[in-house]
Amino acid sequence: MKIVLLGAPGAGKGTQAKNISERLSIPHISTGDIFRANIKGNTPLGLKAKEYMDKGQLVPDELTVEIVKDRLANPDCEKGFVLDGFPRTIPQAEYLDSVLGEMSIELDATLLISVKDEDIIERMSGRRTCPNCGASYHVAFNPTKVEGICDICKTPVIQRADDAAETVLNRLETYHKQTQPLISYYEKAGKLKTAEGADAVEETTSRVFEALGL
Numbered sequence: 001m002k003i004v005l006l007g008a009p010g011a012g013k014g015t016q017a018k019n020i021s022e023r024l025s026i027p028h029i030s031t032g033d034i035f036r037a038n039i040k041g042n043t044p045l046g047l048k049a050k051e052y053m054d055k056g057q058l059v060p061d062e063l064t065v066e067i068v069k070d071r072l073a074n075p076d077c078e079k080g081f082v083l084d085g086f087p088r089t090i091p092q093a094e095y096l097d098s099v100l101g102e103m104s105i106e107l108d109a110t111l112l113i114s115v116k117d118e119d120i121i122e123r124m125s126g127r128r129t130c131p132n133c134g135a136s137y138h139v140a141f142n143p144t145k146v147e148g149i150c151d152i153c154k155t156p157v158i159q160r161a162d163d164a165a166e167t168v169l170n171r172l173e174t175y176h177k178q179t180q181p182l183i184s185y186y187e188k189a190g191k192l193k194t195a196e197g198a199d200a201v202e203e204t205t206s207r208v209f210e211a212l213g214l
């Protein structure tokens with residue numbers, strides 16, 4: 001299946017993309033993860049992306065679309081993929097349509113994980129991430145087994161710079177202005193499915209699987 005996940009930052013796209021990717025054995029493609037890997041590796045793309053990410057703004061489309069095009073051309077995407085965090089603007093969605101058109105591929109579904117702003121703020125301020133393996137936790141809802149230490153690779157977890165309170169508000173504003181219009185874009189294309197994402201992770205996962213017919 002070829003799937004796009006939509007939703008506000010902190011709605012749980014990363015967690016659900018991972019679940020879908022494991023269930024269907026398809027790659028999970030996160031532009032945010034690609035940018036973070038570039039920042040970690042001090043690449044020119046990483047340096048440019050960081051300026052925007054730290055402020056809660058979107059990285060410009062021209063820096064973003066090419067990395068997705070390259071990634072989709074990888075043979076592991078032939079069976080399908082789950083895109084997490086891309087597209088985030090109407091031009092990115094149009095670009096994706098044209099790239100997929102060139103590859104004679106059609107999206108099976110765009111799934112919106114719907115969570116209210118106040119729940120997002122609570123969630124993101126408590127989010128902790130492993131800088132080594134990328135695992136995601138929450139101090140209250142999904143804590144690490146040993147406080148502050150990643151369960152998987154035992155690295156101390158951190159708060160992502162862009163999860164700091166003022167940046168979260170900027171990211172939400174950016175989401176409403178630039179990404180929310182994609183909901184009607186995909187609705188008009190007859191591709192939109194929605195799963196409520198405010199409850200516990202397991203409940204959201206069942207709703208996500210049900211919405212996608214998995």
Ligand code: AMP
Nearest residue numbers: 031032052053057058059064085086088
């Ligand atoms: P994420 O991990 O998906 O929440 O992404 C973290 C940050 O990376 C976002 O706040 C943006 O600054 C940047 N980013 C990720 N994906 C995109 C995209 N498709 N377009 C522009 N910026 C992006």
